[in-house]
Amino acid sequence: MSGLRERQKEQRRQDIAQAALELFRANGFGATTLEQIANQAGVSAPTVVNYFGGKQEILLALLKQPDEQAMRDARANLDEQSDPLDALCEFEGLMTDYQLQAMPASLWRELAPFLLTGELAQALSPWNAAVIEETKALLEHFQRAGKVRESIDIDVAATLFNQYANMAFIRLATETTQDRQAHALHMRSVLNLLCHGMLENPV
Structure with missing residues (x-):
């Protein structure tokens, strides 16, 4: 029973x-x-x-569900041939797609001012930490496979990924016309910079 x-x-x-x-x-x-x-x-x-x-907790639960699904899907798609840049782009893309499906643009526009600072942002901090941990696990997978340098600070890279992905998503979600393709191209260029850096001979 x-x-x-x-x-x-x-x-x-x-x-x-x-x-x-x-x-x-x-x-x-x-x-x-x-x-x-x-x-x-x-x-x-x-x-x-x-x-x-309360209703804020309901909202937080609704926001968590799409990212949880994205985490499961991103993990399921990892294999020995996976590339770090492709994997990060896919993870970000899954989170973006599922969140856009979960909430309409009107609601994202209402919530946007409260997602980065204030009480709602504070309430979301444990979930942001969960996304960072998932990103760290992804990067550590590639580090063990020899596709990410041992000298890379995984904590910094995962935090940077989460923070920039959040800001880029809010910009996309609040646009009157959401150009998903332009967003994906922009994120790929940013994540390419994160993965490969600016130095000709990185150390």
Whole structure:
């Protein structure tokens, strides 16, 4: 029975998150209330609080899901022939595609001012740390394969990847017309610089 209860709880959690997303898309994040989310999900407001804590926590859960999927897909696509630049581009591209599918541009425009500084950015910091750790694991994979120099500071490279990818994504997501191809080309050029550096004979 405990397995059934856990599945029921997870289903209710998903129902609440989906209800919130529908309201965020229709009304915006700021205009949506916990009571509206509860009504949309067919539960009470205290139930929403019990499952998530508040609407900010629901938003954070919705933002995490696309990146979690991107991490799983990026790992699954790694093999002995993988190239560090291609792998980083694919990881960034998967995160970008899934996040764009998850939220409309109108919602990204509303959230953008709060994603890099303030309370929401602080709440997102553990998740940014998770993306950095995933990037480090990716780079360490290539370091073990002899495709990334041992002298490279993996922590710095992974943090730089995450920070720049965040800023580039916010710029893309808030554009009236999202030029996904131009974004991908730009990110490839930036990540090429990260991978190969500016020195003719790197040391």
